[in-house]
Structures are given as C-alpha cells and as structure tokens.
Amino acid sequence: xxxxxxxxxxxxxxxxxxxxxxxxxxxxxxxxxxxxxxxxxxxxxxxxxxxxxxxxxxxxxxxxxxxxxxxxxxxxxxxxxxxxxxxxxxxxxxxxxxxxxxxxxxxxxxxxxxx
Amino acid sequence: xxxxxxxxxxxxxxxxxxxxxxxxxxxxxxxxxxxxxxxxxxxxxxxxxxxxxxxxxxxxxxxxxxxxxxxxxxxxxxxxxxxxxxxxxxxxxxxxxxxxxxxxxxxxxxxxx
Numbered sequence: 001x002x003x004x005x006x007x008x009x010x011x012x013x014x015x016x017x018x019x020x021x022x023x024x025x026x027x028x029x030x031x032x033x034x035x036x037x038x039x040x041x042x043x044x045x046x047x048x049x050x051x052x053x054x055x056x057x058x059x060x061x062x063x064x065x066x067x068x069x070x071x072x073x074x075x076x077x078x079x080x081x082x083x084x085x086x087x088x089x090x091x092x093x094x095x096x097x098x099x100x101x102x103x104x105x106x107x108x109x110x111x112x113x114x115x
Numbered sequence: 116x117x118x119x120x121x122x123x124x125x126x127x128x129x130x131x132x133x134x135x136x137x138x139x140x141x142x143x144x145x146x147x148x149x150x151x152x153x154x155x156x157x158x159x160x161x162x163x164x165x166x167x168x169x170x171x172x173x174x175x176x177x178x179x180x181x182x183x184x185x186x187x188x189x190x191x192x193x194x195x196x197x198x199x200x201x202x203x204x205x206x207x208x209x210x211x212x213x214x215x216x217x218x219x220x221x222x223x224x225x226x227x228x
Contacts, residue, residue: 004158033215042220043159043202056215090158103149104216106158 002026004107006091012113018079021110025072025093032074033104034066037088046089049074078112086114117142121203121219128226131192136222138203139185148186149216150179151202159202162188193226200224 005024013019025032034046045058049068066076072093078085088111092104118141128134140148147166151159163172165181172179176197178189188201200223204216 035218043204043216043218045215045217048215058215092158103161103164104159105161108156108158 004091004093004105006089006107006110008110009108010111010113012115013081014115015081015083017081018077019081019112020075020077021089021091021112023074023076023091023093023107025074025091026105029093029095029105030072031094032068032072033092033094034074034076035090035092036060037090037109038086043090046076081114083114086112088112117205117207117217119203119205119217119219121201121222123222124220125223126225128190128193128224130194130226130228133189133191133193135190136188136201136224137185138188138219140203140205140219141184142205142207142217144207146206148181149204149206150177150186150188151204153200153202153221162201190224193224195226195228198224198226 004026007022031050033048035043036046037043046060047054047066048056052068063079068074088109090106090109092106094104120139122137147164149164150162152162153159163179168181168183170181176191180187200221202218202221204218206216
C-alpha cells in the first residue's frame with residue numbers, strides 16, 4: 001500500500017514569491033491535514049480537509065491556504081513568502097474511524113527554504 | 116489554550132540503559148493522547164493512542180502510560196535503532212472526527228552502543 005506522497009520534496013523560493021505544495025493521501029483516506037514543522041516551534045497545525053471541505057484551521061495568517069480535490073488529493077499554497085515561512089511542511093492522511101484512533105499517516109514532507 | 120510540554124529536550128542513553136520520557140499537557144476535554152516517533156528526514160510515525168487516565172500500551176521496548184496531567188514513554192533496554200525524536204500530541208473534543216493535534220516539541224533520544 002503506497003504511503004502519503006508529497007511533492008516537491010525540496011524547494012527554494014525568494015521573499016514575495018508564492019508556492020504550492022501537493023499531497024496525495026493513502027488510498028481510501030479522506031481526511032488530509034497539513035502541519036508546519038520548525039526547530040523553534042515544532043509541529044504546528046495548519047488546516048484539515050475532509051471531503052473537499054476545510055474542517056479546521058490553525059492560527060496562521062491568510063497567506064496560508066489549501067484545498068482538497070474530489071480524489072482526496074490536497075494542495076496548500078503560501079503567498080507573499082516571508083523568511084519565517086522556511087520550514088518542513090508535512091501532510092498527513094487518516095481514515096475516519098470510530099473510536100477515533102488519532103492515527104495520522106505522515107508523508108516525508110516538503111522542505112521549503114525562503115531566501 | 117492547549118499546551119504540550121515534553122522533557123527532557125534531549126536524552127543520551129547507553130544501550131540497555133532504561134529511562135522515561137515525559138509529556139505534560141493542559142487541554143480542555145482530552146479526546147486522546149498520542150505518541151509518534153520521527154527519524155531524521157522523515158515524517159512522524161504513529162506509536163500509541165491513550166484515551167483515559169490509567170491506560171497503558173506496549174510495543175516492543177516501549178510502554179506508554181497516561182495520568183490526568185501527563186504521559187510517560189518508558190523505554191526498556193533501548194537499542195541504537197531506538198534513536199529518534201519522540202513526539203507527544205493531544206487531541207481535544209472539538210467536533211466529531213476532527214483530527215487536529217497539538218504537538219509537543221519532542222525529545223531527541225540518542226542510544227549509544
């Protein structure tokens with residue numbers, strides 16, 4: 001069974017540019033979440049999608065946005081990049097189970113460097 | 116505001132030297148507490164879910180326990196392959212099926228042969 005696939009794995013941008021990151025969840029998983037990981041703040045929740053609807057959003061500025069497609073694939077976009085946006089962006093997918101096991105399956109991440 | 120604090124930040128053990136990692140949390144309405152393992156350059160890998168105080172889960176050399184305010188990850192006779200960053204996360208009751216987790220900053224474990 002293929003895992004969560006994130007593309008691109010590495011990218012370098014300059015301040016003011018925008019970036020789009022892609023995530024393909026595990027087949028059959030309909031929930032996709034995005035997290036930002038930095039050495040100083042650790043893993044921070046960005047947003048979660050289920051059936052093309054954003055269910056939750058973390059405490060990030062409006063420059064961070066995302067969407068989910070009908071095949072559960074997801075993209076996130078960061079506009080007007082700032083130096084502080086340099087981070088590892090992790091996508092995680094999950095089945096919807098009861099009781100909720102909280103088991104998220106993470107991809108290997110997209111490493112964004114903003115110069 | 117939900118908070119998760121892990122200690123120590125880093126831990127260096129000799130192979131076979133057992134120890135514990137701590138995760139203290141404050142959250143209104145805990146749905147579950149989770150432990151993940153993260154290797155360098157990889158995404159976190161799920162280890163355990165604990166739902167209520169007194170619950171324990173085991174997997175190989177790892178054992179996770181939960182109280183009302185903290186969780187411990189006990190590592191018995193660790194091996195070098197147990198070296199990784201261990202992350203603790205909490206999920207609160209915020210809507211059916213919501214998968215939003217609040218993570219601690221992790222404990223980086225190094226096991227020396």
